[in-house]
Amino acid sequence: MALNKGKHIVEEIEGVRCTIIEKSILEPRMRFLKDLLELNKLEVKVGVEKKDDSPDTFNVGVTDIIFNPVIAVYDSSLKLKDGRVVTPAYWNQETTKILPFYWRKRNLSK
Numbered sequence: 001m002a003l004n005k006g007k008h009i010v011e012e013i014e015g016v017r018c019t020i021i022e023k024s025i026l027e028p029r030m031r032f033l034k035d036l037l038e039l040n041k042l043e044v045k046v047g048v049e050k051k052d053d054s055p056d057t058f059n060v061g062v063t064d065i066i067f068n069p070v071i072a073v074y075d076s077s078l079k080l081k082d083g084r085v086v087t088p089a090y091w092n093q094e095t096t097k098i099l100p101f102y103w104r105k106r107n108l109s110k
Contacts, residue, residue, distance in 0.1 A: 003088050006070050011061065013045040018061030021069055024049060030058040032093060036086065037062055040078050 009020040021033055034044050037060075047059040069091070072078050078086035080098070089095045 003070050003073060003091060006068070008068055010065050011059075013047040013059060013061045016045055016063055017065055018045050018063055019065050019067045021060045021062060023059045024057045025060065026055065026057060029093070030060055033060050036078065036080075036091075039081060040072075042067065 010017055011020050012018065013020075021037070022029070025033075030046060034046060037044050043063040045061050045063060047061070049057045049059065051057070073086055073088055073091050076085040078091075080086060080090075084098045087098050090098055
């Protein structure tokens with residue numbers, strides 16, 4: 001689920017009702033989200049969408065049907081291994097650096 005959309009979607013993945021985190025994503029994004037959510041002790045389910053002439057895409061969900069990633073990110077309840085808080089920029093894979101004031105956009109290439 002993109003952080004600019006707050007709609008809560010519940011669907012079945014592998015026969016289990018799940019909160020959908022993101023749909024139709026490629027494998028690198030799926031791995032990133034799966035690892036991050038499992039690190040935060042959420043049970044993750046991944047469904048594969050097979051297409052004939054394009055790469056497989058994935059749907060990622062968690063079995064906690066009241067979990068909302070928008071709330072979790074902005075409430076600072078998702079953490080990394082070292083205890084730092086997951087910021088919106090980190091969730092969206094715009095940066096790997098987590099700054100204390102994530103709402104200030106900075107040029108990190110310097």
